[in-house]
Amino acid sequence: MTASRQGFKESSNIMRCQLYYVSESQHSQVADIQALIIAHELPIILHLELFTDKLSQKRRQQLSQAATQPILLLDEKNKLSWLSDGLSVAPEWDKLQRRVVSAGRKSELLLQAVKITSDSQVIDATAGFGHDSLILASTGAQVIMLEQQPLMALLLLVEQQRMSGLANWQKLMSRLHIINTDALGYFATLAADAINDTKEIDKKLIDVVYLDPMFPEDSYQDSKTGKGAKVGKHMQALHQLASPPTLEQEEQLLQSAQAVIRQNAQTSGRVVVKRPQFAPLLAHQQASESWHNEAVRFDGYFV
Numbered sequence: 001m002t003a004s005r006q007g008f009k010e011s012s013n014i015m016r017c018q019l020y021y022v023s024e025s026q027h028s029q030v031a032d033i034q035a036l037i038i039a040h041e042l043p044i045i046l047h048l049e050l051f052t053d054k055l056s057q058k059r060r061q062q063l064s065q066a067a068t069q070p071i072l073l074l075d076e077k078n079k080l081s082w083l084s085d086g087l088s089v090a091p092e093w094d095k096l097q098r099r100v101v102s103a104g105r106k107s108e109l110l111l112q113a114v115k116i117t118s119d120s121q122v123i124d125a126t127a128g129f130g131h132d133s134l135i136l137a138s139t140g141a142q143v144i145m146l147e148q149q150p151l152m153a154l155l156l157l158v159e160q161q162r163m164s165g166l167a168n169w170q171k172l173m174s175r176l177h178i179i180n181t182d183a184l185g186y187f188a189t190l191a192a193d194a195i196n197d198t199k200e201i202d203k204k205l206i207d208v209v210y211l212d213p214m215f216p217e218d219s220y221q222d223s224k225t226g227k228g229a230k231v232g233k234h235m236q237a238l239h240q241l242a243s244p245p246t247l248e249q250e251e252q253l254l255q256s257a258q259a260v261i262r263q264n265a266q267t268s269g270r271v272v273v274k275r276p277q278f279a280p281l282l283a284h285q286q287a288s289e290s291w292h293n294e295a296v297r298f299d300g301y302f303v
Contacts, residue, residue, distance in 0.1 A: 020051035021074040061086035091159040103138040113298035125183035153180035187256040194263040209257040212274040250283040261303040
């Protein structure tokens with residue numbers, strides 16, 4: 001790992017990012033990004049620069065190699081991306097349109113595992129690029145998206161704002177609630193609210209907590225057969241920002257997620273954990289039921 005990449009993982013109160021935009025006409029879009037940072041109290045400072053050179057792959061690689069802080073790019077289509085090792089990565093929710101429209105339990109293993117309806121409320125505690133949140137929200141469910149990394153939270157918020165401008169996506173976007181926070185801290189807040197709030201009717205019932213925690217890069221394929229999922233560019237990028245949880249952290253995450261379901265006055269609920277197919281169980285805890293295909297596995301913990 002290079003020094004600059006290691007620097008992206010260091011915890012500090014403020015994350016400084018370089019934002020390159022490609023046209024003078026994008027000042028309003030840049031202002032919108034700044035407004036989202038302020039409105040959601042993201043600990044990010046943007047250093048702005050107009051970039052008129054052609055952003056070829058070679059130029060992107062040069063920018064990445066010279067970077068001492070994360071680089072954000074606002075392209076000519078006003079899509080915000082993060083330049084990670086020369087590759088531009090972004091949520092790009094519009095590319096999931098076919099999956100979102102056709103999402104159902106027959107086509108989506110995730111929906112088989114969570115078994116939610118339009119009345120459900122779900123916490124996606126490790127939102128990442130938000131792709132699974134879109135599938136969850138396609139059912140009509142409300143989805144609370146927790147993302148600990150401010151840079152990722154900003155990408156999600158900007159993407160939600162961009163997609164909200166498209167008529168066919170507005171209802172889906174209204175069901176996504178993005179919060180820049182760590183899962184354990186949010187779970188602790190919910191637990192405190194459940195204890196202190198005596199008005200049962202006002203409590204928000206959480207039907208499912210969905211977990212997709214970071215996993216070591218070498219664990220996505222079987223070491224002997226080579227079967228399994230290859231690590232895509234989005235996952236490679238996330239590995240620059242976050243490290244896989246320790247066993248102790250896995251135990252805390254699973255136990256806290258289960259406590260959220262119990263404390264929200266549910267008659268029943270579940271925690272669903274996404275894993276590479278050949279990965280060990282989260283915190284080595286046996287699941288109630290599992291669903292899998294050739295690449296991925298969903299472990300359900302019924303509460």
